[in-house]
Amino acid sequence: MLTDNDILENIKYCNKIVNKICREKNIYGDIKEELFSVGRVGLALAINKYDAKKDTSFKTYIYENVKNEINRYLRNIIGTNSNGKKRAAFNTTHTPYIDNIDIFCNISNNIDERIEHKDLIQKVFSKLSKNYVQIIILHDVEKFTFYEISQQLNYTASKTQWLYHKAILKFKTIYKKLI
Numbered sequence: 001m002l003t004d005n006d007i008l009e010n011i012k013y014c015n016k017i018v019n020k021i022c023r024e025k026n027i028y029g030d031i032k033e034e035l036f037s038v039g040r041v042g043l044a045l046a047i048n049k050y051d052a053k054k055d056t057s058f059k060t061y062i063y064e065n066v067k068n069e070i071n072r073y074l075r076n077i078i079g080t081n082s083n084g085k086k087r088a089a090f091n092t093t094h095t096p097y098i099d100n101i102d103i104f105c106n107i108s109n110n111i112d113e114r115i116e117h118k119d120l121i122q123k124v125f126s127k128l129s130k131n132y133v134q135i136i137i138l139h140d141v142e143k144f145t146f147y148e149i150s151q152q153l154n155y156t157a158s159k160t161q162w163l164y165h166k167a168i169l170k171f172k173t174i175y176k177k178l179i
Contacts, residue, residue, distance in 0.1 A: 007057055010062060017066045025074075026151045030143065041070030062137040124174045132167035139164055 010119040019041040022032045046065035050058055100155040125133050131153075138152065 010043055010047070011040070013059065014039045014066055018070065021067065021070055022089055026148070028148070033116060033128050035073070038070050038073045039066045042066035045069065047100055120175070120178055123150070123178055127174050128167065128170060132170060135160065136167050137173065 015036065018032075022035060027035065038166070043062060044066040046058075046062045048081075050061050050067075052058075094115050128136075135153070136151060138149045139146070144152075146161045146164065147157045149155075149164075150157045153160060155163070
């Protein structure tokens with residue numbers, strides 16, 4: 001059974017792991033804060049699943065669980081592989097940010113109009129390239145800077161900015177055709 005002191009030490013160790021991963025992958029801001037929560041989920045999994053009979057030390061087991069949980073989160077949310085590089089495919093069929101997508105247009109407080117609007121946004125996203133969707137979501141929903149997005153996609157910041165503006169123009173064109 002872990003004491004309160006052991007748990008505190010493990011949380012500190014978990015925070016060190018998260019900071020190390022964020023430095024390696026150039027992750028800052030809100031996403032970094034989210035990764036502390038994700039890391040603690042990995043820590044909880046490690047504490048619950050650790051088997052002392054195996055040859056792995058507890059610290060190593062914590063490290064691997066925290067790292068795996070963070071990489072899983074980044075793959076699902078940002079669309080990166082375990083090295084922080086762009087994946088070949090970005091999931092546009094399920095966009096976890098769709099509840100926050102209201103920022104693209106001013107709409108009323110009527111719930112039916114909001115649902116209709118979100119459906120329309122999903123249709124627009126389905127017609128855009130995966131790269132455009134990823135850039136729009138990272139910039140407008142996740143509030144990444146062009147520099148941060150360029151790090152994720154391995155482009156220059158200026159090319160990322162150019163792609164973003166091109167994506168927004170295409171988004172608006174498709175949106176207007178659908179309404």
